[in-house]
Amino acid sequence: MPDISKDGDITALSKEIQSLPVSVSQIFSQVDSQVQKRFINSDNYLLWLRNSLEISKASFRAWEATTEYFRATLEVLDNIDNQEDLALWADGGKRLCSTSAPIAAAYFRSSHIFLTDHGMDDLKQWINAGESLYHGTWKSGALATKFFETSPSLLFEFSMEHLMQYVAILDNVAEHSSEMAEECLLLAGESFTLLEEESTEGYLTLLRSTVHNNWKYTKDTQRSAALALPRVARHERARYMDLAAKMADERGKRYLVFLNEGSKSLSEVTYDVHSKILDMFENLYSISPEAAVEFIHSCPELIRRVGSNDMHKWYEAGLAMLQQNHAAGLGFFKLESARGESLIDQISATIKLEDIAPILQMYARGLTGGDMQLRSVTELQERSLGWAREEKASTDGSNIFLPDEISSFPTKNENFSWFKVLCSHQTGHLEFMSFNFDFKREGNIFALRRLATESAKLETDGGSPTAVLSEFERFFDLFPQRRLASDIYQALEDARIDYLTRQAYAGLRDPYRLVQGAATYGRRSPQNLPLREGLVELLIRMTLLEKEATIPVPRNLRSVVNNMAATLDKLMDKTALPEDTAEACLIIYKLLIKVPNTPPPADMDWDETQIGELTEEGTSEIQEADSASAGGQDMVPGSGTEDDVEYKPAEDVDYRGDFKPELVQTLANLRKGQQQTDEMTKSPPLTEEMIKQLLEKSAEIDLSSVVDGNIDDPSGLFISSLMSESIEGPDAEFKDESGPGGVGKEEVESEEELMEEPKTSLYSEWDFVALDYKPNWCRIHESVITEGSIDFYQETVDKYAGLINEVRRQFEMMVPETYRKEKRLPDGEEFDLDSAIEYIVEKRAGTAPDEKIYWRRNKTQRDVAVIFLLDMSASTAEAIDEKELKAVNDDDDDVPEDPKQYLYWLKSRREKANRSYRRIIDLEKESTVLLIRALETIGDTYGIYGFSGYGRDNVEFYSVKALEEPFSDKVQRRIDGINPLHATRMGPAIRHAAEKLDDIGAKTKVLFLISDGRPQDRGYSREGAEKEYAVQDTHMALLETKAKGIIPFLLTVDRAGHDYMKEMCGDLPYEVLADINLLPKRLPQLYSRLTL
Amino acid sequence: MPKKSSGSVADTNRASYSEYEVEEFTIDEEPYYLPIQDEIEVFTAAYEQKIPVLLKGPTGCGKTRFVEYMAWRLGRPMSTVRKGNNQESDGEGKPLITIASHEDLTASDLVGRFLLDGEETRWVDGPLTRAVKAGAICYLDEVVEARKDTTVLIHPLTDHRRLLPVEKRGQILEAADGFLLVISYNPGYQSALKDLKQSTRQRFIAMEFEYPPREQEAAIVHQESGVDQNSADLLARLAEKVRNLKEHGLQEGVSTRLLIYAGNLISKGISPRRACEAAVAQALSDDPSVQRSINEIITSIFE
Ligand SMILES: Nc1ncnc2c1ncn2[C@@H]1O[C@H](COP(=O)(O)OP(=O)(O)OP(=O)(O)O)[C@@H](O)[C@H]1O
């Protein structure tokens, strides 16, 4: 009900407003009626009118503010609905207007934007902030006006509190220069949008320090910060700002250099190294700020040259130099020092095993024809077999161990050559059969004297033959000085391998020369060694050097050296066998054991002599005299050796690494589960005693490395390691990175059959060793997969729009193609040429022709049902490609300068970063989407299932789309629910899927399995045949499938798949996809091919 | 070398047969073939007993060459089979008809079809029919590639009946004496969802071909490519090493044929490393890391 008295007031007030200047009254009339409508309560309306008049009287030129007041009202009313707030809003403006009408006008203009996001408390603060900037001057008024105009948009990015802090900073700047403050304010938007919660504090601190120390740089700082922020990895922005603030506190312009140049450097490297660089920077800064700035400046070039993984090596060297000599260190970090340069060259020439392992492994497999594994020598050290003491290459017959990196040479090529020689030497041991030594077998070059020596020894010792673990043990038992024999044997056998390798591989001769030449540097001088050791050293040098090279020969031992040279030369023969090495070893041992191991007398004469000369002399001198005396005496030290110092083993030759024939043979024998069997050593059972003996006498086992800290009973540890090796095989120690779902050994598989349970199905499993099925061995749990987001499906469709169209076209074309031609029809699409000719021929021949001369494509022919079975094992969580991982972070070359574009860029970047990298499973999922689009085109019956599980009792089988279920939103969502889970027990999953297909009627049935690796699961193995078992069961499951009239097809994205796929699939079709990125494209192709 | 000759196996009663366009050969000159095992004896015995032969083995290992050689060799002493009445065929070999199978190879392609000839129609024998009539050796290469119905066609031909039904003409041909069907098949190929049916398989004796052992392969490469003996030795050694990689990244080992290509390049002055890179590493794989591994083997073997 209208209130008459109020009506009167309203009329009066309106009239008064109408009498204001025309610009004001006009606006009023424009909004008045609408405003009036918005006020349910006429009191409010009255208040509104009254306020306008008050504002209009608040100051000179107040009409400007009043106009804005009217203009803003309607929009403000969207956010304010009560009288109190309305009054607050108007009063604020009134107050402002009483100081300055333009400020108030700006206030009213921006207030509705402000109010969309903020409440009344904030409004008060906001007004205060603006007011605080005004100090009665015209300039400060302009600043305050600007503030009201710009700040609402700033607040999208900033909290109220931070805004207040910023205003305080501005006010400080304004004390010095209002213009500067105004410019800063205008720039603020640029940087504010880039700030995140965490980096804001640092940014504000930076500005505060700047204002405090160099207020003139405030604008520059703001601008630089805006430039720097997007260049720095998000998670480091806060730290970056803090660092800059800290530097700004120290006066000077260095922090600006840091902001500009430093961030530019960072922008030139990938985000993932920012943390590392800033760590180093921070650390260095505390020592020398100057050097730190140089350092960050040099980073991009450094990383380009040595890679981010190795930059710390360079950095640490620089740090050390800096601490010794500041100027030198500074030059180093500026990249202006020769030492720094050579260090960079060295680091960048380093070759890492991990980078070349796949190539060399394949190379080794090619050369040896075996299933070699290339491993890091550190893995060998962890085996507690007393094997490797240092980073030395080695082999145990099925693995080749190589050092983690090589950096001895100045270029990458040379270092790679070294790796290759190292590897070739080890493969040489296998190719030329170092470990195939047979004690009784005669060599091709030297006469067989081992047997005679053995019986002579037994006669002298009066002992009886003892059981041995290997042929080598028996051989080395001949030598009272086992260490010496072992050194000689190793030198000779290595020489034989090198010789044969160089003969067979002409292309390796040059690298070999390089490596062998380098191998003699830094070795102990024979002149400084006790005589016998000195001679061994000479022997080793002779195996490394060319015939033209010289070695120092002690004059009075010339004939011994000659003899060694001649024997060695004789062994260098294309037909030489390890048995020949053994005989040569015997000969040289006998020569050396007679030489006392005493320090050479000071007056001893040494002649530098060419090796070729020694060989010639030796060959003519050589008397087979010693052959007659096979007695035991010449195996023990002769007279004059009473003062011997203990014989110390010879230094290894770096590139030849560790050669442990006795250990390798022993392990191989233990693994075979059979000890030596011959007339001497009748199949002795392996006892701890025997191992202990081996341990005590063998020269090849280095107990100190077995102990690994535990000195008490090294032999105990060794024995248990050896035992476990022999039982579990070499791979037991080197866990392959299988283990999804914890493929633990601890759970012993019981031999019982599983019990029937509701909603699960039981399947038998094929045991290829027993050649029989294990009945009801695996339990399948089938369930519908949990739904994920529907976006995934749409996104994929968008992403692959092009490919989808292509595939669909391809499928559409395929449809008519597959419609079989039906011939000899009374009518149809066209004449069948053959029948037509027949018709004419027969008609001419005068007989009654067959009139069925048409053919037609029969549309009902295509009748295909397919199940797609996806591997959901944990390994599908792997990133597709390390490179791709990088690429995500790497594409920041062209950060847009324009702030708007920048924001857009930033947004898309963030989205990318959230996903960060693509996994195998993502591609599986995407491919599924593509396939569905295609399948829906041709109308085949299809089901999509995933499988994983852990253990035979828990084979998980997930339905994404059941065979005869129609395609729906649900299915779309379920695709996103496909995720990496546990292990891969393929057999039961295949059987279950085949069962499903078997239940429906279709002419063509296909089971299409997509996997990323070999089948594996806990207990999906058999002792001694870990991988084989799973492969064989899978093979059997596939055969069963085929027997059901279903076409099984296996597609693997495991590039190593050729290793086992052939065996797993036999004659059944499969494909190993070389590049997983092809999956989305390849899958439909294969499918169409399969079902044609 | 085989010499192309048209109408060499023509049935002289029918003049039209001289218009054959399908390639067929009488092997006049002795083809170079280095026996690896007892394959010549086995094949000869099978031929004499009229038992069809299935040759298995990887690509480029000498199957085709072997059949050519056997055609020549068998033709020689068996003068009865020779078509003396054909002037052009003065060669001494046994006629050999080679058919490369492909997905569209139909029964008509093998047996023959009617052609229109002006107002007339004319029947033209297919290669199989010709071989059957002429008593030739018919070599069906890569038989699994052919359409299923063609394999059924050869069933009556390859058991004791030795009959070829020529349905369209209402005839049944009995194979002439010297006729023998030889088929080849590469079990390593996984292109096939196609598998040889047991009922087809079990009509043939099967001979497994492997790449020749190192020394013989070197001799073959030396002979065929004209490369020096030393390079041929090294090529054979390379082959041995590369074949170790089969199923360790390579689907198939390097073929003798490729080695001969490498030899050809080398004897034309290409450096051995480069020749092998092109003829072996690149030819075998598109995977850069596999190529690199093979190249490392190459650079180890060749200077
Ligand atoms: N034992 C051999 N004696 C002589 N030459 C041989 C021998 N083995 C292979 N060759 C050579 O290898 C080349 C390839 O052999 P061929 O063409 O016969 O292979 P194929 O087994 O038929 O291969 P595909 O299965 O690809 O047809 C021949 O041209 C020949 O030069």
Ligand SMILES: [Mg+2]
């Ligand atoms: Mg061929």
